[in-house]
Amino acid sequence: MNQPIPMIIDTDPGIDDAMAILYALSDPAVDLVGLTTVFGNVPVTTATRNTLALLELAGVDIPVAAGAARPMVQEPHPHPDFVHGVEGFGEAHLPPPARKTDPRPAHEFIIDMVRARPGEITLVPVGPLTNIAMALKAAPDIAEKVARVVVMGGAVRCKGNVNEYAEANIWQDPHAAQAVLSADWPLTLVGLDITERIVCTAADLAPMMQRSPICGAFLTKAAEFYFAFHKETEGIDGCHLHDPTAVIAALDMAPFGVETAPLTVTLEGEAIGRTREGERGAPVGICLSADADAVLARFRDRLASGRLP
Numbered sequence: 001m002n003q004p005i006p007m008i009i010d011t012d013p014g015i016d017d018a019m020a021i022l023y024a025l026s027d028p029a030v031d032l033v034g035l036t037t038v039f040g041n042v043p044v045t046t047a048t049r050n051t052l053a054l055l056e057l058a059g060v061d062i063p064v065a066a067g068a069a070r071p072m073v074q075e076p077h078p079h080p081d082f083v084h085g086v087e088g089f090g091e092a093h094l095p096p097p098a099r100k101t102d103p104r105p106a107h108e109f110i111i112d113m114v115r116a117r118p119g120e121i122t123l124v125p126v127g128p129l130t131n132i133a134m135a136l137k138a139a140p141d142i143a144e145k146v147a148r149v150v151v152m153g154g155a156v157r158c159k160g161n162v163n164e165y166a167e168a169n170i171w172q173d174p175h176a177a178q179a180v181l182s183a184d185w186p187l188t189l190v191g192l193d194i195t196e197r198i199v200c201t202a203a204d205l206a207p208m209m210q211r212s213p214i215c216g217a218f219l220t221k222a223a224e225f226y227f228a229f230h231k232e233t234e235g236i237d238g239c240h241l242h243d244p245t246a247v248i249a250a251l252d253m254a255p256f257g258v259e260t261a262p263l264t265v266t267l268e269g270e271a272i273g274r275t276r277e278g279e280r281g282a283p284v285g286i287c288l289s290a291d292a293d294a295v296l297a298r299f300r301d302r303l304a305s306g307r308l309p
């Protein structure tokens with residue numbers, strides 16, 4: 001087997017973030033070297049507490065660095081309590097974590113880790129891109145030192161999920177997104193163009209309960225709230241597999257069809273946060289098709305592997 005991929009997930013947990021983190025801990029192809037937290041689905045204090053608590057539930061001790069509490073330029077938008085719940089995990093609640101965060105702010109943690117292991121670290125941001133933009137601004141050299149950047153965000157040839165134009169992670173900090181998506185580094189965009197075609201159901205989570213009853217019970221309970229949101233807004237029995245799909249794309253691009261183009265983020269007006277193919281700028285690998293069954297099978301099988309308690 002190939003060497004596990006050293007990965008930092010930048011996250012705003014969030015229920016699908018929790019799915020992505022537990023998936024990453026279940027897949028032996030991942031070497032999760034750190035997590036950084038950001039505002040988005042919940043305030044960053046809640047995102048940080050949730051990340052620490054989730055790692056304790058899974059029985060793993062991985063560095064967590066707390067990050068940005070607000071966007072780089074615009075005023076913050078309200079947190080989507082109606083999507084992930086006020087505390088971020090729906091009606092599932094975890095005990096307060098005992099561990100503390102890394103003393104460095106998220107963007108410094110990212111810079112240090114990437115500089116210490118040039119060419120090795122894959123960044124997987126699955127929330128607003130504020131920490132990543134701050135890291136790039138403070139240390140432009142990381143652009144040629146990362147292995148890859150695989151972003152969950154954007155809606156390039158489809159409608160957004162916040163409004164007809166914008167996807168939530170980009171909409172929450174469009175200025176950060178513009179900086180990250182236009183930088184000259186190996187970036188893959190995992191946007192709604194494919195994540196809204198991959199639907200995780202309760203049946204996909206059920207096998208986890210047998211082999212990992214503690215984490216399985218938590219994730220099943222948390223997913224109920226997310227499923228209810230999807231039922232109410234989209235009429236589907238399940239949820240879109242947004243964040244886990246970005247982690248899977250960071251491991252294996254075989255299930256994905258990619259087109260390469262520069263991307264531009266709209267920074268004003270009613271379309272603010274829209275991601276459009278442009279004529280100028282660094283090329284981005286835009287995922288525009290996916291073998292949904294293959295992605296879901298990998299997600300389901302690794303979660304049912306029994307690697308988690």
Ligand code: RIB
Nearest residue numbers: 014016126127168169242
């Ligand atoms: O639009 C989906 C994205 O926004 C996901 O990352 C979800 O967790 C929210 O952050």
Ligand code: CA
Nearest residue numbers: 014017126127
């Ligand atoms: Ca997220």
